[in-house]
Amino acid sequence: MPDKEVHQSGDIVRLIDIRKTYITGDLQVPVLKGIHATVKRGEFVGFIGTSGSGKSTLLNILGMLDVPTAGQYFLEETEVSQLTDVEQATIRNRKIGFIFQSFNLFPHLSVEENIEVPMIYGRIAGRIRRKRALDLAQRVGLGHRLGHRPTQLSGGECQRIAIARALSNNPAFILADEPTGNLDEKTSDEIMKLFHELNREQGVTIVMVTHNPALGPHYDKIIRLRDGRIDETLLEWEVKKQEHAVFKEIEEQRDKAEVEINEVTQ
Ligand SMILES: Nc1ncnc2c1ncn2[C@@H]1O[C@H](COP(=O)(O)OP(=O)(O)OP(=O)(O)O)[C@@H](O)[C@H]1O
Numbered sequence: 444m445p446d447k448e449v450h451q452s453g454d455i456v457r458l459i460d461i462r463k464t465y466i467t468g469d470l471q472v473p474v475l476k477g478i479h480a481t482v483k484r485g486e487f488v489g490f491i492g493t494s495g496s497g498k499s500t501l502l503n504i505l506g507m508l509d510v511p512t513a514g515q516y517f518l519e520e521t522e523v524s525q526l527t528d529v530e531q532a533t534i535r536n537r538k539i540g541f542i543f544q545s546f547n548l549f550p551h552l553s554v555e556e557n558i559e560v561p562m563i564y565g566r567i568a569g570r571i572r573r574k575r576a577l578d579l580a581q582r583v584g585l586g587h588r589l590g591h592r593p594t595q596l597s598g599g600e601c602q603r604i605a606i607a608r609a610l611s612n613n614p615a616f617i618l619a620d621e622p623t624g625n626l627d628e629k630t631s632d633e634i635m636k637l638f639h640e641l642n643r644e645q646g647v648t649i650v651m652v653t654h655n656p657a658l659g660p661h662y663d664k665i666i667r668l669r670d671g672r673i674d675e676t677l678l679e680w681e682v683k684k685q686e687h688a689v690f691k692e693i694e695e696q697r698d699k700a701e702v703e704i705n706e707v708t709q
């Protein structure tokens with residue numbers, strides 16, 4: 444294995460001037476125009492931006508499913524471009540759970556088999572695979588659909604299978620492209636709760652594309668893409684979040700004080 448360039452930092456992800464230009468025929472389409480960003484270990488990051496702003500493109504680069512045209516991507520201090528394809532595939536399988544915007548389920552495989560695919564690549568024994576597939580299917584509320592094929596499921600159910608599959612190898616890093624985009628409010632809340640638990644209780648780092656930052660309390664940080672770059676107004680959101688927390692605390696203290704006053708005066 445060649446010596447890897449090491450970047451000293453505690454970040455799980457560091458992006459330096461990442462650019463991506465798609466070339467179709469004579470046409471050059473610059474999508475990412477110099478992205479600088481970091482994701483800390485254990486952080487829950489939300490990605491927002493208008494349709495076509497490059498969210499999926501950036502997520503694919505983070506998941507090593509696509510390569511940037513220029514710039515450096517350090518994943519756990521290793522520069523990704525210096526890894527061989529096999530090394531990238533191994534890291535992807537062992538450490539990363541990727542939830543695609545379009546699910547990417549195998550249509551000819553059952554729900555159970557779809558969830559098992561990453562475990563097969565990870566050489567997990569059949570008995571353990573099946574048990575874990577059942578556990579995960581139950582966790583996303585589809586334990587009763589194990590024998591179904593994706594074509595026999597609703598969009599929201601496919602979404603949930605894609606989530607179960609992404610969790611099957613206990614990833615330390617989850618990349619999720621609008622994982623609640625096809626779900627009703629109740630299921631969406633449940634799935635966000637699941638991600639929240641993975642993040643807060645198991646320390647899983649999550650980067651999630653969302654159109655709905657109103658699901659905000661889960662996020663540590665929101666990154667907004669605009670015109671191929673990171674829009675600094677995201678900081679406003681962080682400030683608002685802090686203000687919200689302060690307001691909530693003040694309200695709680697006031698409520699508590701009112702209860703105490705009532706108790707004393709009764
Ligand atoms: N393979 C490709 N070849 C050429 N252009 C592409 C390719 N993939 C994406 N693009 C273009 O890059 C831009 C960004 O696409 P991307 O899918 O990253 O957007 P997005 O922010 O995820 O949008 P959405 O919210 O609709 O999912 C779009 O204008 C798209 O047309």
Ligand SMILES: [Mg+2]
Pocket residue numbers: 498499500544620
């Ligand atoms: Mg997208």
